[in-house]
Amino acid sequence: MTLELHNLKPAAGSKKTKKRIGRGLASTGTYSGRGVKGQRARSGGRNKLQLRGLRAIMLKLPKNRGFKSLTKKPAVVNVGILAKNFVDGSKITPKLILEKNLVKTIANGVKILGDGEISQAVTIKGCTVSKTAEEKIKKAGGEIAV
Missing domain, CATH: 3.100.10.10 (Ribosomal Protein L15; Chain: K; domain 2)
Known part of the structure; x- marks a missing residue:
């Protein structure tokens, strides 16, 4: 088989097929991997800043106060x-x-x-x-x- 434009193909395994969510009843069908009801099931649900341990980390960080002078000191x-x-x-x-x-x-x-x-x-x-x-x-x- 000669190499021509009409029979060019990407290397095997280089193109991964996208997961099709919400098509039919199987695998990621019906609920599209979101479970049943609740905040996490809704679009835009779940507060991103208060993810489990992140809130504690945010509280531990020091508050940035004051400013740094723009004039360079010798x-x-x-x-x-x-x-x-x-x-x-x-x-x-x-x-x-x-x-x-x-x-x-x-x-x-x-x-x-x-x-x-x-x-x-x-x-x-x-x-x-x-x-x-x-x-x-x-x-x-x-x-x-x-």
Whole structure:
């Protein structure tokens, strides 16, 4: 038999015949697999949200309150941590801070805060600095380059 358009057929088992519901008295006939009367037998019956265990799960979930700010917050590093990780005279950049694993990401910038003490004279470049951190860095003989 030659392969031509009129004798093309799908592969055996690839096409499953659809179950015909509500035709005659046998198998899924008469009541169409819905049983007899009741809410579940009706069209659109049964509340979908309160399926047996789902209601308990819904009650356990925390209520979503408030909102998440759309403004991205910079990664924060304190002056005391810089003092422990950098030597006197080093130039500190966001890339260096990331390499030392002091922050997880520098995508939203790095801000240096004034918690802790610093005695090393360091140069900070490319980071935003709080007033207290700026005072402590300048007091130690360091500088902040913009």
